[in-house]
Amino acid sequence: MNNDDLIYASLLLFSITFGYFIRLFKERELRKWVSTLVGLLLVFVVSGFHIVHPLICTLINALIIVNMDKTTCAKYSFAFQFGYLAFFRTTEYFGIPYPPAHTNLVQMVLTLKLVGLAFEVQDTAVAKAKARDKSEDSDTNIQEVAASVSPGFMDIFHYAFTHVGVLTGPFYTYRTYNDWLHTPFSDHAPCFEETLRKLKWLPLFLSLFLTATYFYPLQYAKSDEFYSERSFWYRLWYTYPSFFIFRMRIYSGLIMSECVCTMAGLGAYPVATAPVAGQGPSKDFALLRQVVSDPEQAKKATYNFETIHNIDPYGSEFIPTLRQSMKSWNICIQYWLAVNVYKRLPRNAFRTTVTLFVSAFWHGIYAGYYLCICTVALYLPVEDLYVKHFTKGLGGMAGKIADFVVWFFRLQALSYMAITFFLLTIHDSFKYWNSIYFCCHVLWAAFYMVGVVAVKARKKSNMEKDKSI
Known part of the structure; x- marks a missing residue:
């Protein structure tokens, strides 16, 4: 550290x-x-x-x-x-x-x-x-x-x-x-209990972060030895510990930042008002006014801190698709981007890319931020294609296997993208991707073309069956 x-x-x-x-x-x-x-x-x-x-x-x-x-x-x-x-x-x-x-x-x-x-x-x-x-x-x-x-x-x-x-x-x-x-919400919300509930995960994430950093320092990916003495497979594999370190660091920081809010009581609202991360109450505003004006009702109300809930490590780790897992990461900032950028843009194919670009610009001016965040727009169509036409609706063991495969490729894609977030410069980022032959870009393009052909073939086959009936 x-x-x-x-x-x-x-x-x-x-x-x-x-x-x-x-x-x-x-x-x-x-x-x-x-x-x-x-x-x-x-x-x-x-x-x-x-x-x-x-x-x-x-x-x-x-x-x-x-x-x-x-x-x-x-x-x-x-x-x-x-x-x-x-x-x-x-x-x-x-x-x-x-x-x-x-x-x-x-x-x-x-x-x-x-x-x-x-x-x-x-x-x-x-x-x-x-x-x-x-x-x-x-x-x-x-x-x-x-x-x-x-x-x-x-x-x-x-x-x-x-x-x-x-x-x-x-x-x-x-x-x-x-x-x-x-409002009296912070006076009656379980501020101390909620803070302890969040903090109990901190030792785990910090210890994992420190251990992984010791064995797999991020700076090693910039060294001459990494490129001259390590194999293609090792360089490709190194994206996993790098991304793991990044996740553990972010989990630790975001949990602590949530605890700053919970201990102060900021973001506490009655559960009945269905608070949304980043937004606050989403319904029953009449009840909200009643709780504010009635001390007894304020004492009896049940509160949560969903308004400032910014990270869901479980969802971030285990939700199969990238599109859904992103909603577990920096949730309040995702809300800001959705409300203040995405929903205010014209409905077209570019508003996702524009929103990702704004996110990258907000993070910084280094090329690595743009390569990491904007590359998401290249991966999502591939994932959407296969989920919509091949894995959606599968149940039982087939569904579990499909979810695992989608999750595995999602993790590989994020690890591949995220390493440029650490390398920062366009020189170091392209040097790394070039050393593994831009393999994920090539793989995504190949999967997309195969998927499109398979979908067309399936539609053609279904049309021929309908005609024969």
Whole structure:
């Protein structure tokens, strides 16, 4: 474990512990200010004078959201924030020292929060306009959205720098943050118990991460020895421990970041409102209002933290298809991408690719991010073809074998793609793929062509049978 990882883990542990104390502040305005001041301190500790970057972004976005036309402000926020993200990662070309790695994490989370807030405000304005054009019994969900998000300048500042998730996320909406401050949910939710439930898996993931890193260091894949003395099969196999290390590291970090939320009580909602990861309550808003206004009902309600549920290791490991397993990984960010990018694009064959490109751009400017994330768009059509026409509907032992085969190829595909995420540069990434002859690209293309031919042959055979009948 390097120094960056130690600092990262230490600050997350501090944030988890501090969550217990922040809940002791029953006066909500005091809780808000204390949380923000601690959040600013955390950002300063990891950033130093580079804290100017998140401060500038928050200032400009606050001005956009507060002063511009609410029905169009999101596109300006999106353009500015992602444009600044590109500048932030190329500051050395402008004679400005490159920010520390942890400041990059702060900036990534801030991008999601500020752009997401602009879309919340925009959706609120659009919903209000629709509600005015309808009868008084307009859709309840529209009324709820219209009433929920109208922050002032300082509200945006507090949301951006509250200590909960300021370093690593998970992403949560402004409404969720506002509910944390102004509802009694955190006072009655099982914050400590939920935190312990999540943390019990941490020793396992950390020990697996440290053990695998010791025996299979990622930097070895960049060494001359790796290419000169290792066989094709060893180089191909090395994608597995590399991807395993990556998963264990991410599981550990995301579980700890979830615990920062659970210990502070942020993201707690009544189970009856069917909270959704990233979004919050999805139904029964009338009950939500009742629980807020009735102390006795608030005490009796059953709560969960699904709103900030960001990683499902079991689903990520064992769901057979890539399309479905992706929904178990960085769940709150998947929600952000779906709501703020994918669903706002025209319905065509390119919106999945555009969404993946935005995800890659958000991660960084290294070619490895794009090669890893955007290559998903090449694999999904192959998987979809075989699942739809050959494995779907199979039961019994045949179904289990089919699921295993799909899972095996999904794991190989992700391992093959993910190694470029570590190698980063286009030179190192293509050097590695070239050393194994781009075998997975070739295999996917071959499988796709064979699958298309087989599907056409099956359709032709079925048509001939129908004619003979």
